[in-house]
Amino acid sequence: MRILFVEDDARTADYVNQGFAQAGHVADVIRDGRDALVHGMNERFDVMVIDRMLPGLDGLSLVKALRASGNTTPVLFLTAVGGVDDRVDGLEAGGDDYLVKPFAFSELMARLNALARRPPARTEKIKLQVADLEIDLLRHSCRRGSVVIDLLPREFALLNYLMQNESRVLTRTMMLAQVWDFHFDPQTSVVETHISRLRSKIDKPFDRPLIHTIRNTGYSLHA
Known part of the structure; x- marks a missing residue:
């Protein structure tokens, strides 16, 4: 054990x-x-x-x-x-x-x-999918439809967190804590910068955006 x-x-x-x-x-x-x-x-x-x-x-x-x-x-x-x-x-x-x-x-x-x-509460997922966007947690790979998308490690971690919480509104503070392990405000635009990079890779080349800005609150990923 x-x-x-x-x-x-x-x-x-x-x-x-x-x-x-x-x-x-x-x-x-x-x-x-x-x-x-x-x-x-x-x-x-x-x-x-x-x-x-x-x-x-x-x-x-x-x-x-x-x-x-x-x-x-x-x-x-x-x-x-x-x-x-x-x-x-x-x-x-x-x-x-x-x-x-x-x-x-x-x-x-x-x-x-x-x-x-005790039996596990649920089977741990290896792959996550929202609409035609899919990530493989073992291979650290990402694709949308038939298009393979190259993500940097922190971009992948952020996308994983968004997909694990599909349709939930995630605040900047939540993302700083979970993705960067910051339990304080570093007074930088690191979240906004990485969201912008993700959008340029998984949203802009495609017809339907998946990452949505919730005004004055945060972000949500959903179809």
């Missing part, structure tokens, strides 16, 4: 990671919430174990961002924050289980094994 383990306390991280290794599992140990978000969105794991109190990005925000990106990997919160309201907040944020510190490692493994046995 491959595990993403997000824990900033060195002693807890070392203890649990040693237990994972002895049980025959491989864990990627991350200490910072923002680093964990990037890792979780770009790598595949069987389960994730996430603390709530993290530097960079707290555990609740981390899981919410993962779920918003379409990540359905089971998540267990492992934290000292154990009130009823805290557990409810964790589950409503997208967590699948909640274990309060101090804990027995045997119980942690039993809960993770149970999560790993």
Whole structure:
């Protein structure tokens, strides 16, 4: 079992990671919430174990961002924050289980094994399609109709985010966070520039535009 383990306390991280290794599992140990978000969105794991109190990005925000990106990997919160309201907040944020510190490692493994046995909530898509526009997430390829479209990595990531959220209105702030991992306003036109580039490649050469500007709000991709 491959595990993403997000824990900033060195002693807890070392203890649990040693237990994972002895049980025959491989864990990627991350200490910072923002680093964990990037890792979780770009790598595949069987389960994730996430603390709530993290530097960079707290555990609740981390899981919410993962779920918003379409990540359905089971998540267990492992934290000292154990009130009823805290557990409810964790589950409503997208967590699948909640274990309060101090804990027995045997119980942690039993809960993770149970999560790993659950069938996935949905099959992860390899290809996304809106109208005649299609992207292949494995090959990082894009085509519209019979025309192959060459996209730069950030253009592909932005188009992927738009297509994952077909017909939803996405704000500039949402795109900065999900595509560029900016959780602040960099005071640049990076979003507008990349939207313009995408339009020049997937809209302008064709009869029907797919990227729509929602005035004073953001952008939406739909037929």
